[in-house]
Amino acid sequence: MATGVAAWLPFARAAAIGWMPVANCPMPIAPRDNSRKQDELIILNVSGRRFQTWRTTLDRYPDTLLGSSEKDFFYNEETKEYFFDRDPDAFRSILNFYRTGKLHYPRHECISAYDEELTFFGIIPEIIGDCCYEEYKDRKRENLERLQDDQEENKDLKQPNLNFRETMWRAFENPHTSTLALVFYYVTGFFIAISVITNVVETVPCGTTTNQKDMPCGERYTVAFFCIDTACVMIFTVEYLLRLFAAPSRYRFMRSVMSIIDVVAILPYYIGLVMTNNEDVSGAFVTLRVFRVFRIFKFSRHSQGLRILGYTLKSCASELGFLLFSLTMAIIIFATVMFYAEKGSSSSKFTSIPASFWYTIVTMTTLGYGDMVPKTIAGKIFGSICSLSGVLVIALPVPVIVSNFSRIYHQNQRADKRRAQKKARLARIRIAKSGSANAFLQSKHNGLLNELLELTGSEEDEQKLIKSISLLKSQHHHLLRCLEKTTAHEFVDEQVYEQNCLETALQTYPSHSSSIASHDSPAVTCCGASGKKNTPLPNANLPLANPVPSHRGPLQELSALHIQSADPLSHTSSRSNLNLRTDESKRINCKSGRITTAIISLPTPPALAPDADGLHGPPQRRPPPPLGHPAAPSIQTTTSSAGTNIVKVSAL
Amino acid sequence: TVFVVWLVNTRGRQRAPSDSDLELSTVRHQPEGLDQLQAQTKFTRKELQSLYRGFKNECPSGLVDEETFKSIYSQFFPQGDASTYAHFLFNAFDIDRNGSIRFEDFVIGLSVLLRGSVTEKLNWAFNLYDINKDGYITKEEMLAIMKSIYDMMGRYTYPCVRDDAPSEHVDKFFQKMDKNRDGVVTIEEFIETCQKDENIMNSMQLFENVI
Numbered sequence: 001m002a003t004g005v006a007a008w009l010p011f012a013r014a015a016a017i018g019w020m021p022v023a024n025c026p027m028p029i030a031p032r033d034n035s036r037k038q039d040e041l042i043i044l045n046v047s048g049r050r051f052q053t054w055r056t057t058l059d060r061y062p063d064t065l066l067g068s069s070e071k072d073f074f075y076n077e078e079t080k081e082y083f084f085d086r087d088p089d090a091f092r093s094i095l096n097f098y099r100t101g102k103l104h105y106p107r108h109e110c111i112s113a114y115d116e117e118l119t120f121f122g123i124i125p126e127i128i129g130d131c132c133y134e135e136y137k138d139r140k141r142e143n144l145e146r147l148q149d150d151q152e153e154n155k156d157l158k159q160p161n162l163n164f165r166e167t168m169w170r171a172f173e174n175p176h177t178s179t180l181a182l183v184f185y186y187v188t189g190f191f192i193a194i195s196v197i198t199n200v201v202e203t204v205p206c207g208t209t210t211n212q213k214d215m216p217c218g219e220r221y222t223v224a225f226f227c228i229d230t231a232c233v234m235i236f237t238v239e240y241l242l243r244l245f246a247a248p249s250r251y252r253f254m255r256s257v258m259s260i261i262d263v264v265a266i267l268p269y270y271i272g273l274v275m276t277n278n279e280d281v282s283g284a285f286v287t288l289r290v291f292r293v294f295r296i297f298k299f300s301r302h303s304q305g306l307r308i309l310g311y312t313l314k315s316c317a318s319e320l321g322f323l324l325f326s327l328t329m330a331i332i333i334f335a336t337v338m339f340y341a342e343k344g345s346s347s348s349k350f351t352s353i354p355a356s357f358w359y360t361i362v363t364m365t366t367l368g369y370g371d372m373v374p375k376t377i378a379g380k381i382f383g384s385i386c387s388l389s390g391v392l393v394i395a396l397p398v399p400v401i402v403s404n405f406s407r408i409y410h411q412n413q414r415a416d417k418r419r420a421q422k423k424a425r426l427a428r429i430r431i432a433k434s435g436s437a438n439a440f441l442q443s444k445h446n447g448l449l450n451e452l453l454e455l456t457g458s459e460e461d462e463q464k465l466i467k468s469i470s471l472l473k474s475q476h477h478h479l480l481r482c483l484e485k486t487t488a489h490e491f492v493d494e495q496v497y498e499q500n501c502l503e504t505a506l507q508t509y510p511s512h513s514s515s516i517a518s519h520d521s522p523a524v525t526c527c528g529a530s531g532k533k534n535t536p537l538p539n540a541n542l543p544l545a546n547p548v549p550s551h552r553g554p555l556q557e558l559s560a561l562h563i564q565s566a567d568p569l570s571h572t573s574s575r576s577n578l579n580l581r582t583d584e585s586k587r588i589n590c591k592s593g594r595i596t597t598a599i600i601s602l603p604t605p606p607a608l609a610p611d612a613d614g615l616h617g618p619p620q621r622r623p624p625p626p627l628g629h630p631a632a633p634s635i636q637t638t639t640s641s642a643g644t645n646i647v648k649v650s651a652l
Numbered sequence: 653t654v655f656v657v658w659l660v661n662t663r664g665r666q667r668a669p670s671d672s673d674l675e676l677s678t679v680r681h682q683p684e685g686l687d688q689l690q691a692q693t694k695f696t697r698k699e700l701q702s703l704y705r706g707f708k709n710e711c712p713s714g715l716v717d718e719e720t721f722k723s724i725y726s727q728f729f730p731q732g733d734a735s736t737y738a739h740f741l742f743n744a745f746d747i748d749r750n751g752s753i754r755f756e757d758f759v760i761g762l763s764v765l766l767r768g769s770v771t772e773k774l775n776w777a778f779n780l781y782d783i784n785k786d787g788y789i790t791k792e793e794m795l796a797i798m799k800s801i802y803d804m805m806g807r808y809t810y811p812c813v814r815d816d817a818p819s820e821h822v823d824k825f826f827q828k829m830d831k832n833r834d835g836v837v838t839i840e841e842f843i844e845t846c847q848k849d850e851n852i853m854n855s856m857q858l859f860e861n862v863i
Contacts, residue, residue: 007706010862011758012728014765015741017773018780019801020855021846022794022825027855039702054705099709433730479728482858487802487821489809491731497808504812 007060009472013479019486028481031474043081044095049088050081057098062472064122066098090117097123105132111139126428133421168246185302188239192298195232198225199292233269236262236295257310258301265295327364330393334360334386341378348375359383364390436476441493443477681714683755692756693763700759707755715752718742732806740797744780770856774843788836789829794822 020027042058044051044066061067074082084091090109094117097103105114105128118125128136162170171181202218202225218225240262247253268288300306313320335356342350349372350356359372363386374383484490492500683689689700711720718739725738745753745761764776779785783793798818805813829837829845846852 007710008724009728011762012725013859013862014762015725017765017856017859018741018744018777020858021774021777021781021842021852022798022801022821023851023855024821024824026851027858030858030861056702437731476728483729483801483804487805487813487817489802489805489811489813489817491805492808492810494808496810497812500810500812 009475009479013475016479016482019482023482023486024488025485027485028478030478031471044091045076045079045081045083046086046088046091047084049091051091051095053095053098059472060098060101061123066094066121068122070122086120087113087117090114094118094121094123097127102129103127103132104129105136107135111136111143115140126424130425134417137417137421165246166248168242169248172243172246184239188235189299189302191232191235192295192302194228195236195292195295198228198232199289199295229269232295233266236266236298240266258298261294261297261300264291265298268292327393330364330389331357331360334364334382334389337382338374338379338386341382342374342376345375345379350374350379360386363387365394366390437491438493439473440477440480441491443473444481444491681754683714689756689759693759694767695759695763703759703762704755707758715754716758717752721753729804729806731808732804734804736800736803737797740780740783740800743783744776766859766862770847770853771843773856774846775839778839778842788838789842790836791822791826794825794837795819798822798825 039054039056041052042055044053058066058071065071071082074084076083090106090113093104093106103123115125125136170177171184175181175185203216205214206217206220240259243259243262244250244253253259268291271288300310332353335353338359339350339353339356342348342356350359355372359374361367362369362372363383366387368387374380480491683704686697686700689695690697693700695703708714710716710724716724721742722735722738725741726734728734742753743749745757747757747760761776764772768776778789781789781794781797783796795818798821802813802818802821807813826837828849829841831841831845
């Protein structure tokens with residue numbers, strides 16, 4: 001049961017008296033509280049420091065060390081106290097957990113020492129309250145990372161048997177792993193540098209030749225540059241192909257930024273090879289050579305800093321985008337104003353609004369080239385306003401971006417953390433809920449076995465079963481059973497519920513059984529399930545009258561329904577399920593919605609996961625015909641959330 | 653400039669504190685003395701002590717408001733939605749209808765439920781069902797109560813809870829209780845019918861030994 005509300009269980013049980021007058025069935029017997037001793041003080045001696053608390057405080061969490069009988073191992077007969085040889089400081093927060101229901105993480109504690117204490121006392125760290133959980137997780141992650149770093153260094157030394165491809169990939173990604181990788185790394189870096197320098201030097205005027213013109217070196221030493229270019233591109237191509245070969249996921253590699261840069265770097269050369277010296281395309285060809293400058297980005301493989309910069313720009317992109325947008329707005333406004341202000345003056349350079357953009361940008365960024373200046377008075381006034389606001393507009397965003405960036409970066413990290421924690425927290429809550437619900441169903445199951453054993457007279461087994469549940473739990477379960485009796489319905493497992501829904505939705509054939517009307521069945525289950533009556537129920541053709549597995553043989557007369565619902569049902573659907581009593585007027589409050597009639601000649605879904613969520617239609621009932629043959633046109637297939645193909649039956 | 657104005661505005665907005673944040677959020681309630689409570693209820697001194705310790709642990713301020721009450725009660729019924737029934741229960745305990753349960757209300761209610769006579773318990777149950785406390789249980793009130801009880805069962809039940817299950821249940825209840833068929837159940841009809849029903853009488857004794 002959930003934390004800390006054990007104190008309210010007596011209240012909840014007392015409040016159950018409110019159900020009694022409306023219940024139609026008799027209530028189950030309450031569990032006997034055999035231990036009626038008064039509450040007493042327990043002394044816990046932790047390394048000399050004595051803590052005292054009530055016994056009931058510790059009993060709140062029966063699956064921890066202090067709450068269970070495990071502490072008896074630490075009982076000191078002479079001093080009548082429980083002695084633990086552990087850290088008393090950490091014990092404070094553990095004892096407070098029992099008292100308040102919230103576990104706090106003291107910040108001055110070492111994370112691994114605290115973890116050890118928690119493990120010793122049988123408390124799972126996930127219970128740590130929200131106030132301290134983030135800190136705890138952060139410290140734990142830091143610790144893990146530190147340990148991992150150490151581990152990775154060790155890992156590099158030992159070489160498990162990687163195959164050739166994996167070795168190559170590791171060599172590419174971490175050049176420090178082997179000498180060959182290091183050599184390769186430096187060689188490629190060298191060639192990138194060469195290539196970039198070549199591109200630059202190509203355009204430098206190389207001194208005059210016989211004709212007076214200054215030729216750029218590229219045109220003077222065409223062959224030499226061409227050779228260098230070819231060599232570089234060959235190296236890059238080989239490198240790219242090797243990386244492609246070694247990549248564990250080629251598709252993902254091809255989509256990654258670095259490989260795109262590689263491709264863009266070498267493509268112009270090949271395109272240039274392919275294209276002829278046609279006059280029309282040479283212009284385009286020249287443009288392509290510009291892309292060769294992308295080779296410089298290949299350095300980012302060699303420089304961690306460049307990569308980080310790229311990543312930060314990417315993460316700050318929305319802020320930058322907004323800044324750009326607002327700047328554009330300002331530019332448009334001022335350009336328009338300047339254009340109309342300068343329209344009057346003759347020989348004005350402000351020929352159109354787009355032409356004024358240039359003036360606005362140059363002025364706002366305080367560059368002031370002077371190639372366009374306003375001549376009218378209005379133009380000068382607005383021009384000065386423009387430059388003044390430009391100072392503000394440009395000077396302000398820089399610190400804002402910096403602080404924004406750092407804030408967003410940390411916020412992102414925190415948001416991701418919170419999202420992950422939220423998911424973990426919801427999962428915890430769900431597990432706790434389903435855990436308690438499952439515990440109840442399990443205990444019901446045990447309780448029935450109990451009743452059986454009572455009837456068959458084996459007392460020892462009964463005692464064994466009873467002892468296994470704590471008093472608190474048994475009282476809670478008794479409460480839930482009273483609720484069941486009040487409403488004359490039972491709690492079942494989710495899977496069983498789905499199964500029931502399917503089967504009750506399966507109302508096609510007129511049933512051969514006349515026995516039980518559905519609105520009688522609650523009464524039947526209610527009173528039949530008490531187990532006190534020994535009359536065999538007319539259960540022969542009840543909806544779940546599957547042949548019950550044989551180890552429940554003697555039970556079959558009594559409350560066969562119960563055992564069914566407690567078992568996770570096997571979905572070996574038998575024909576008997578089809579012999580349901582039809583009741584067209586029944587509305588079923590199941591997830592399947594209102595299905596009045598159903599058609600059973602179905603194409604069967606390929607696989608039916610028994611615990612698929614959102615099952616809509618009937619499962620397969622006959623050997624599956626090949627899927628390509630749709631039977632009745634009224635049937636649509638819907639894929640449930642679990643991904644299995646379930647057929648949804650529409651009412652005709 | 654537009655950008656600047658926007659910037660200034662957003663910065664300013666973040667820094668405006670609201671006085672309402674400074675309201676004192678600690679309201680505390682001290683219960684009456686142990687002797688008075690002993691006189692008002694049928695619990696022994698030790699029982700009152702242990703009850704108060706548990707109560708104070710869960711609600712250090714000494715008052716339970718409806719939200720806390722709902723969340724505590726819902727923990728016992730993980731599969732369904734116990735909030736509506738908890739609301740009715742809260743109103744049944746909150747005798748002076750001031751929106752919070754003090755320890756006195758709590759312990760007086762418990763005294764009736766656990767140590768009271770059968771008539772007192774039936775009175776309490778009637779009070780629970782009579783939502784507007786006018787002395788009559790109408791079909792609508794009963795339907796609301798019934799629906800809230802069925803809500804606690806949740807969805808995964810066997811057999812599936814049908815939409816008309818609560819109203820059927822209410823009809824059965826009224827058939828049994830409403831003797832003069834006037835559409836409402838009065839306290840006398842209620843007590844009389846319950847006293848005749850053996851099941852109900854037995855179940856009333858069920859929780860005698862809870863504390």
